[in-house]
Amino acid sequence: xxxxxxxxxxxxxxxxxxxxxxxxxxxxxxxVVCSRYAQSKAEAEDILQEAFIKIFQNLASFRGESTIGAxxxxxxxxxxxxxxxSQQPWQDMSDVAEFENHFSDKGTSIEGIHFxxxxxxxxxxxxxxxxxxxxxxxxxxxxxxxxEMLGISEGTSKSQYSRAxxxxxxxxxxxxxx
Numbered sequence: 448x449x450x451x452x453x454x455x456x457x458x459x460x461x462x463x464x465x466x467x468x469x470x471x472x473x474x475x476x477x478x479v480v481c482s483r484y485a486q487s488k489a490e491a492e493d494i495l496q497e498a499f500i501k502i503f504q505n506l507a508s509f510r511g512e513s514t515i516g517a518x519x520x521x522x523x524x525x526x527x528x529x530x531x532x533s534q535q536p537w538q539d540m541s542d543v544a545e546f547e548n549h550f551s552d553k554g555t556s557i558e559g560i561h562f563x564x565x566x567x568x569x570x571x572x573x574x575x576x577x578x579x580x581x582x583x584x585x586x587x588x589x590x591x592x593x594x595e596m597l598g599i600s601e602g603t604s605k606s607q608y609s610r611a612x613x614x615x616x617x618x619x620x621x622x623x624x625x
Contacts (some may be wrong), residue, residue, distance in 0.1 A: 449534055451515055470499055473516060477523045483581045485528035486570060498526035503592060528596055531578050568618045576611035583608050 457465030478495050485491035502522050509518050569577055578597065582588045583604070588596070590604040596603070 452511075454517060455506060455509065456501070458503065466503060469502075469515075473519050475583065476516075477519060480520060480523050481527055482566060482586060483569065484524075484531060484578060490530075494527050494530050495523070497530070498523040501526060524582070525596070528578065528582075530576060532573070532597065568615055572611050572614055575607045576614060579607035580611035580615075608615050 454469055456466050458469055474495065477498065478491055481491035481494040482488070483496070485494055498519075502519055505522070509515065569580060572580060579593055581591065582593045582596070590601045590608070593599075593604040594601040597609075
């Protein structure tokens with residue numbers, strides 16, 4: 448923890464070596480986060496670069512209420528969401544029927560699927576579904592938080608997530624047959 452504080456303080460003093468160390472400590476993990484929201488590696492790298500610019504610009508606002516890693520991840524996610532919002536308007540989807548336990552009802556399992564295969568399946572989802580799925584299922588946000596972050600209604604968040612699950616279910620079923 449003390450090393451982390453020293454590194455942050457050095458970054459605040461514009462110490463380029465410390466900035467490089469902070470970047471190297473988190474860049475690979477945050478690139479994985481960006482990859483969940485981007486359509487290509489280049490797009491994920493662009494989001495990561497934009498996020499780290501924000502991180503260094505706002506490092507003085509880090510108060511230590513969470514770990515630096517959690518703070519960095521929040522900025523990365525927010526940067527990815529801003530990137531997505533700038534590219535595509537949200538579609539309202541009101542088909543929330545069968546929202547809960549869709550996968551377990553169908554007996555679908557993702558056991559044995561490699562991370563890259565799952566990532567490829569997620570990338571096939573429409574952008575709205577992909578974003579909400581990532582935020583809810585992977586990042587652990589609640590629908591009211593997602594709605595606030597994305598500027599959509601809670602019902603739209605739920606329906607986007609439901610649709611994402613249905614589409615992933617179809618992909619998993621197809622892969623088992625195919």
